Amino acid sequence: MIEPRILRILKDIVGKENVSADRADLICYSYDATQQQFLPDVVVHPGSAHEISLILKMANSEKIPVFPRGAGSGFTGGSLPISGGIVLVTRRMEQILRIDEDNLVAVVEPGVVTEVLQQAVEKVGLFYPPDPASLKFSTLGGNVAECAGGPRCVKYGVTKDYILGLEVVTPQGDIIKTGGETMKGVVGYDLTKLMVGSEGTLGIITKIIIKLLPLPEAKKTMLVLFDSIDGAAKGVSAIIRGKIIPTTLEFMDATTIDCVRKATNLDLPAAAKALLIIEVDGDADLIERQAARIQEIVAPLGVVATRIAATAAESDEIWKVRRSVSASLRKVNPDKFNEDICVPRSKVPEMIRTIEGIAARHQVPIVNFGHAGDGNIHVNVMIDRAVSGEMEKAEMAIEEIFGATLKLGGTMSGEHGVGITKAPYIPMELDPAAVAYMKTIKAALDPNNILNPGKIFLADQN
Amino acid sequence: MIEPRILRILKDIVGKENVSADRADLICYSYDATQQQFLPDVVVHPGSAHEISLILKMANSEKIPVFPRGAGSGFTGGSLPISGGIVLVTRRMEQILRIDEDNLVAVVEPGVVTEVLQQAVEKVGLFYPPDPASLKFSTLGGNVAECAGGPRCVKYGVTKDYILGLEVVTPQGDIIKTGGETMKGVVGYDLTKLMVGSEGTLGIITKIIIKLLPLPEAKKTMLVLFDSIDGAAKGVSAIIRGKIIPTTLEFMDATTIDCVRKATNLDLPAAAKALLIIEVDGDADLIERQAARIQEIVAPLGVVATRIAATAAESDEIWKVRRSVSASLRKVNPDKFNEDICVPRSKVPEMIRTIEGIAARHQVPIVNFGHAGDGNIHVNVMIDRAVSGEMEKAEMAIEEIFGATLKLGGTMSGEHGVGITKAPYIPMELDPAAVAYMKTIKAALDPNNILNPGKIFLADQN
Missing domain, CATH: 3.30.70.2190 (Alpha-Beta Plaits)
Incomplete structure (x- = not known):
């Protein structure tokens, strides 16, 4: 339960129509594509970087966790309010601020839906390649926070490759600019790329400078x-x-x-x-x-x-054929664990054979499809949670799949991120010194552990 | 002067043939392409990440600054030992460890010369696009540390776009792996891209995983x-x-x-x-x-x-025609300040006009050439240091050029970095909150300020 005092402060910052602690509203912001559910204490819909800055400053002084959220379409729980607190939704910030046809650059707010930008730039003969399956509803802010991928990444690369600069509100509420509108720039650390894929733990994205390409003929x-x-x-x-x-x-x-x-x-x-x-x-x-x-x-x-x-x-x-996969799988088994391992391209056959062996051994259907061109395989472990023992089988299979992936020089996640679902497996992939280096960055920038706490490798910081 | 005790420790770590405190040797490692000179106390040539780790651990306990160095071809003083101490040269680590033709990946040590890698991959029909002018002698470790560019970046992007992963020795001497050999990967923060362009202040690069392309027909x-x-x-x-x-x-x-x-x-x-x-x-x-x-x-x-x-x-x-520029300029005036501003492509004509005005006003020849395709202009202020008043004119002109660049939405450096030469101008480009965010990262990861201290915005930390 949120204190009435805090609720009043939030209403003062964003306007009372943009704050809700009603249970019905809270439920709407309690889940994502993982099907896990955590109820926040309050949902706020800020309209500007300035408002987000004020919210974060208040959250730091009151020690209330803040969970940024775009469309909530993530597959790993990156936007879930796992310790209650404030869900901060960026959807009101949905303006395409500028499309610069001379310099092949767009500047957008984080709440712009991916496909909306794509269609807008295609109208003027330009091209924004990243195409996550969620592009009809996911937001660019979310895409940036998770470093979204998609089928076209084989040739065109991932979201990170198209982000030239950002405006970000830091965990402590400062508004900073990173990068810029030039094609090159090496002044200071590359905070832009550090922010992309940091899953909302190092700052809240409030403006995005995007590199575009000419639309292929x-x-x-x-x-x-x-x-x-x-x-x-x-x-x-x-x-x-x-x-x-x-x-x-x-x-x-x-x-x-x-x-x-x-x-x-x-x-x-x-x-x-x-x-x-x-x-x-x-x-x-x-x-x-x-x-x-x-x-x-x-x-x-x-x-x-x-x-x-x-x-x-x-x-x-x-x-x-490709688009009907998700719905088709659901008809076979009600629940699926959708992993997105990535191995060096040449290891795909060996990886598939290994997965087939794991599926047979645990007697659990595993369905594989995805982006073979960059070795990014969507591994779907199909079960019915209602059947006793199925969850356990799925979990054992997934751990074995991750183990085999890493043995082949791969990674647990090509594009979905870590969030909460992959966090327990982090020690399998990253060595302790690398995790310590990352945690040092997080702790230095977010000393009160306010911003999206408990995500990635950070479970033990809660 | 280095204490004999420290010299002994260093010799124990890397072998006595790989340590020198002879003045003649020190002079060889006291300068770079800026023509500035700072004498180190000792030069070490480690042969492995393990040796570098031991050197950094010792340096931390003894509070001796360490300045990593590749070929010393940088334009902004990134490798200069501005406060004495240890110059750590990575040239002995010069193996191309692997070229993986199936996955279009190369794994190299930091001391490999850029052109050596390019020729090796071209032999098997592959392509490493970044082509800094220094490619015949600069090392890939230096290219990564500075995020080197070159003419081909218009189409192919900069060094950062080709670095999939690294092995890095942290400022405190831990050996960490970042990224990997897959085309995608979103597990944990992107330390790889944070490291690229951090100018040797956040870690010493000991292995580089490089993405290759098919060689254009x-x-x-x-x-x-x-x-x-x-x-x-x-x-x-x-x-x-x-x-x-x-x-x-x-x-x-x-x-x-x-x-x-x-x-x-x-x-x-x-x-x-x-x-x-x-x-x-x-x-x-x-x-x-x-x-x-x-x-x-x-x-x-x-x-x-x-x-x-x-x-x-x-x-x-x-x-x-292009390659003869540098030598030709030197014939006109003995000294040049070689800046590498970058503006949005469409602003190039306005920028050039502005520079011509500044040149006329200060009566100092300014010569412009470079990578127009990405707005990256090499602005060469030509003077003779020996003539009294020339240095001051050059400095005033450069500050005005930076001011005009930023006004047009540009950056002071497209590919040369900040080092020491651009450090005084950092407050013109980066807002204080962004600088504070960067300094927080540096201070957290290098609490004793051992690794390449005084570079980028860090002058006031010395």
């Missing part, structure tokens, strides 16, 4: 069905070795294909045990040649069928 | 001579607006062209008041079309002459 989408996962994985390596870096190189394994086949009327022949969705973009003539070359490269690898989209509608039809 | 070099700087600057904007991002977009102003014309026998017609060296790379067919399109785009902007290289030799001939 054309794109070409191909669906290639393989008779084995090994063929598909070898295809990925062979395409890259062939000096083509496609925009996307998505894969789905046999179980994923089965789920989609059962749940939809999409035409996926039974002989297909794996598939790749390959898109190339750029010069219209060049991508035709690249598509032809890709067909040649994968031909000897057990191709069951190939579809090359000739129109935008046909491309959309191919992407439907 | 072909490249095409063009030299375009303009009758005005405005024409050249408009050409830059027009090319980018035309949706072509060339590999390089180098420019030289009239004074630079004059210097080169006087100092060399290169054919540069008197009507040329500015020039662009434009290179495109990639698919052989596509770049032919891009080169033709670029010619069309710049045609109405006062073109005096255009040369398009048909062979590698002709391309080299064009690059000779």
Whole structure:
């Protein structure tokens, strides 16, 4: 329960219509895509960096934790108010402040939805590549805090690669500018990149300076069905070795294909045990040649069928296969643990085989799909929580999967972050000295441990 | 003077052949490209992260400053031992440990010379784009510490964009790993990017994991001579607006062209008041079309002459113009202050006009050339230190140039860093809260202020 005194201060800062401690409202801000739930004491909707600064200063003097939140679409609990306190929602700050066509730069507030920016810049022939699956509702502030990825990262890199500068409110309530609107800049430490992916623990993002690209002239989408996962994985390596870096190189394994086949009327022949969705973009003539070359490269690898989209509608039809995965999986089992391990690209086949072994040993269905082009595999452990023993099986499987990932030189998370769900596994990946170095940074910048406490490796600081 | 006791400890750590306190040796490590000189007390050449760790632990307990150094080719004094102490040279650690052709990754030690890596990866059809002018002698450790740039950054980005992970010895002597060999990874804070460009103040780099690209199939070099700087600057904007991002977009102003014309026998017609060296790379067919399109785009902007290289030799001939700049300038005036301001690309013409005004007002020759494609201008204030009053004129001009740069939304340094030469100007660019945030990080990680003290904004910490 929040003290009435604190509630009054918050209402003075952001206006009473932007503060709520009603249970119904609190419930709305108590969960994210992890399906875990923690009730905050109060939800505030500030409209400016100045208001956020005042909230953080008050929170420091009153020792109340603050949990920043965009759309709450995260997969690892980064925005969950695990120790009550204040949920600070940035959605009111949703202006695209500027699109600079001469310098290929956009300046936006954190509450802008990813797709809204993408559509706005595409209208003037520009391009913001990062495309997390949540792009229709996730906010850019959240994307920056988590360093969101997406299928196009193979060619274009992740959110971090497009953030030139930020305005940030520090844990103690100072408003700072990091980076700027130039393409280069090396004055002082790179606080911009430190902030990206720090999951809301080092500052609250209030303005984002984004680098844009010219919109590629054309794109070409191909669906290639393989008779084995090994063929598909070898295809990925062979395409890259062939000096083509496609925009996307998505894969789905046999179980994923089965789920989609059962749940939809999409035409996926039974002989297909794996598939790749390959898109190339750029010069219209060049991508035709690249598509032809890709067909040649994968031909000897057990191709069951190939579809090359000739129109935008046909491309959309191919992407439907990928987009229907999540809903299809849900039909097979009610609960899933969605991990996003990342291994060096060439290790994908070995990783998939290892996961298949783990699935068989624990007798739990595991479905793999994702961004094969950069080794980022979405590993979905499918269970029914209601069945006794299933949770335990899932947890054991996940720990083994993380262990195998790290053994292959990979990481537990390519794009979802650590939050609370992966925090227990941090010691498996990071050595104690590196964690100590990170904790020293957090403790120095947030001495009262006010901002998003208990996230990443910080559980023991609560 | 170093105590004999300390000298003995250092010799025990790295072997006596790798330690020197002889004056002749100390002088060799007392300067860099700034032409400033500070004598260290001792020079050590460690051969491993473990040895560096022991040196830093000793330095902390004995409170001796440590100044890491690669090739000493920096332009801002980042490696200068401004308070005596230990110069720690990483040149012995010069192994390319691995080139992974499947995953487009290289793992190297910090002492590897940039060009050595470039040639090694090009042999197997791969590509490391960052190309600082010093690439024939600068080390990758130094490139990472300073976040080096170069002409190709327009299209390919800076050093930071190619660093996937590091092994680093922390200021207190812990050996930590940051990042990894995967294309994505969001577990914990991004210490890799924090370290890149931190100018040796937050850790000593002992291993570097580098992202590579496929080597572009072909490249095409063009030299375009303009009758005005405005024409050249408009050409830059027009090319980018035309949706072509060339590999390089180098420019030289009239004074630079004059210097080169006087100092060399290169054919540069008197009507040329500015020039662009434009290179495109990639698919052989596509770049032919891009080169033709670029010619069309710049045609109405006062073109005096255009040369398009048909062979590698002709391309080299064009690059000779750019490469001869430094030597040519030296013939005009013995001393130069080489700044590397960066403004939003569209502001380049206004910036150049402003600099011309400052040069006229202070009656000091200022020569501008550099990376117009990303707004990164090398501003060279030419004087003769021996002439009384010249230094003061240069300093006043530089401060005004920085002021004008910041007013246009730029930064004092696109690629050279702050070191000691730009440190006095830091308050012009960074707000006090941002500086405080950075200093908090430095103080937390290096409580004894041992590692490269007095650099960046840290002068007042000494």
